[in-house]
Amino acid sequence: MSASNASTRDGLTVAPFPSHRLNRWAETIWRIIGGVNVRTKILGMVLALTIMLGLAVTWQVRAVMTRVFADELENRGVSVASDLASRSIDPILLNDTYTLHELLRETVLNHPDALYAFVLNPQGEVLAHTFGDAGFPAALLNPEVVETAEYSLHGAIRHWVYNSNEGLVHEMIAPIMGGKAGVVRLGLTEKRLQAIVDAVTGQMLLTTLAVAMAGIIAAMILTWLLTRPILDLVKTTEAVGHGNLQARAPHWADDEIGTLADAFNRMVAELETSQRAIAEKEQARHMLLKKLITAQEEERKRIARELHDGVGQVLTSLMVGIRTLQRGEAAQQEARIDELCAIAGETLEQVRTLSRELRPSLLDDLGLAAALERYASEFARAHPGVQIDLHCALPNRLPTPIETALYRIVQEAMTNAARHGKATVISVLVSQRHGSVQAIVEDNGVGFDVDAVRRRQSSVGIFGMSERAELLSGTLEIESGSDGTTVYAEIPL
Template identity: 30%
Template sequence: MRAPGPLPLHWTIFAINGAVLVVAALLLVLTPARVSTDPVRAEVLVIGVGLAVVLLTNALLVRWALAPLHRLIRRLDDIERLAPADLPEEGSGPVLGIARTVNALLARLSEERRAGDARALAAQESERHRIAQELHDEVGQSLTVVLLGLKQLEASAPASLVPELAAVRESARAGLDDVRRVARRLRPGVLEDLGLTSALAALATDFADHSTASVRRSFAPGLPALSPEAEVVVYRVAQEALTNAARHADAREVELSLGRQGASVVLEVRDDGRGFEGLAEGSGLMGMRERAALVRAELSVVGRPRHGTTVRLRVPVEEAP
């Protein structure tokens, strides 16, 4: 046997109106109240009061029946795009059916969005890998050839030209170092070769070498293994947080930590910079949120004016594939 489904909304309102009218008709039949063919003022007053009572009762009952629907609409307005929550399945009849249908739709949309983000981020990482490879193989090798040529040219050049050639050679060497640094940022090869902790340590060292801020890092031992996708998300969030600390926060000291809290691995980047009062959803923060949602992680960015900013990423271990 199949249980009957909830009544459509129009039938629910019809049932309420019908019940009110039936009760009013029974009152007219069973009570001594009567209306003559030539109604007097008292009878008109009784009819007016009765009609007002019927309308008020109908309005209260309809409002009571649709109250869960109005609460459902308010909850829909509060749903965040990147972290949709389940709606409360309350009420009965059509309202309960709407809540269940919307929850199923939200779950399906969330999975489709997560799959789409995964494909987009995978394509982005692949493009980063290709660009880094081209920078290393083509631009890097070309600059290396230039360096070797300048060094040979210095050996045979007149003494008056040696300082200028040396300056050009140093400029080319600095350009080669910049190309290698950009390639490392585009494709963290150490992440694939040595793991997440070593990649974060190298990232912190590179940040300290090219910034006026000092970096303190602390990594808890024995951390559980994450999926490759989750490791890339943790690395990219740390990279974006350090970049923001250098560009916007004017921080003098940054603390990078990776530890475990319960069934989650927690990344935290804390700086002592200028902080913020109202956080604007820029492309960097939106990118971090999208990456966090990809692996079902929780991202929080907390800052206070003149008291620094803290970026915390909590990655669940049990959901890592």
């Protein structure tokens, strides 16, 4: 173990406590504390501080009272022992044992803390005592007691403390006539004073309990005042999160929480205004696109009709005239005439194809299924290397806007698959179920990045397909990868 990771103490290598354990404990404690609500935290803090303060004050008061009472007991003991020693001189000199005994007895009776008193002559013999019939305890005559007793701060009087069945006993040893006539020994007990200390301690503990209860009540009121507006703000936030922008947080007071509630209400009001403006703009955009697409389809329909009825009839008349000319002219002109007829026929076919691409007449006459079948056959002739697999299962005609939107979506998807995806197989499935119609176009092309194209808005075709579906409250999804592209459109009926 390196010196940076361990220390040597008394020849032993002491490893430091791993810091990661402290961090883990700290995280555990913080997670536990963080999981407790604010009301419980405040109540716990108030209760803990109140109890700690009450116990600390009680302990200090008890220690001070014990010390003061001990000093006071020593002072009274010195005073009583000194007085008893001076009053015992005459009975001892007169050898009046009875008077000496009565003096000791009255002294013990008049002082509630006095436990016993006795007088010894210079030879250590007991002259009088207050132990009565119980007998004098011989242990008190141990000569080592007087030798080990400490002198008090009051002159020649000695003081020593020992433990007995009565608790701690303070014994005062006062010499009589400087010790020439003997000594007086007075025993004082702490029992009464200790009872007073215990009573005061109990009262203070009860006071601490009462203060703690009052603190809990005050903390409950405080936490109610603090958490009630916060909980209301949380409910309002949840309501706004569910789309109710009319919800407002109540203003409880003109404090920080009230300021927060006002700021939140202003934010919700601004959000409601912004959402309303966005909705209005979105509605206007939808209306504009709808009108634009409608006008576009109407224009395509008009152009298709003109091409079909105007140019088509002219070309037909041209072919008839050429045929007539062919029968009436010389044989050398037949080659030229045949060439003109072929050009006219090709032009007519191109015009009709263009007409169907602009607005297929089958879409208006026979519906979406027939129009898609015609378009698939023409698409296969235009792209010989592409295989088309079309399945259109529609039991009835659909509303005209829906048929038009689906036709244009399928048309755009197939064109993109062949032109950009380099697909060789294109599958188209159109079906109706569950109150909606679905169109699925799949190919085996190279695919593309759908998200990038949407972000750049570089594909007008994809944007047009999405707008057509959204204008009819439908959806359009595109999935593309290296194995091909799938376009899924669904429009409710």
